[in-house]
Amino acid sequence: MKKNRARWWLGLLGVALVGCSTAENEMAGGNLQAVNHTLHAINWFSVNGYRAHGGGGSSCCIILPTKWRPGLKANIEWEVDTDPYAYSKWPPLGTDGYRAAQAKHKANYQHYSTIVEIPEWSGTDSCGLSVHFLTCNKIKVTTSCWGYGSPNNPIKEPKQMKEPAVCPK
Incomplete structure (x- = not known):
């Protein structure tokens, strides 16, 4: 009886594993890359738990599905x-x-x-x-293979943008 139960569990596990190996999964x-469009410093950021440093350049790595599917989201913390030049005083x-x-x-660092x-x-x-990273603590993400500044890159906002006096809601 125990042998049959073990075979049943192994068979069920095999079906579950086959189900997990589809192309959808x-x-x-x-690479995880940051582009800072603001005058502030981005000390660090993380995407879905994958942490990187700084607001410019790239870091290894982030894991993404090989095929896009609706509902994919990025949970970003930064x-x-x-006042990144305060140290000069x-x-x-x-x-x-x-x-x-x-x-x-x-103590004045801000977290978002x-x-x-x-x-x-x-x-x-x-x-x-x-x-x-855009002004007013807005974020845009892209998976484009085209680098920032390329006419084919979907993000067009300039770098070194000043914060507006009032951010839109």
Whole structure:
């Protein structure tokens, strides 16, 4: 009796595993890139738990489905330094005054999170995920293989954008 039950469980496990290996569920790794369009510093960010540093450049890796499907979302968290050049006014590096100024400055870092839709890509045209940090703490993402600045890249906002006096709701 125990042998039959074990075979039944192994058979059920085999069916479950076959069900999980469909093309719809295949995953692949890609680069996680940040493009900062603001005057603030992006100290770090994460997408669906994959953490990277800074608001420019790329980091390895993020896992995405090989085929796009409706409802794909990116849960993005990030930390902003609204005064990235404050250190130029601090006491000399390595002093108690410097450490105190740094601690006070870090206390003003701002943390944000949002969930955005991942836009559709066709076939295997996904080249990882690029996260664009815009003014008013808005985020856009793209999986385009075209780099920022290319006429084929879907994100057109310029870099070095100043925050508006009032952000739209």
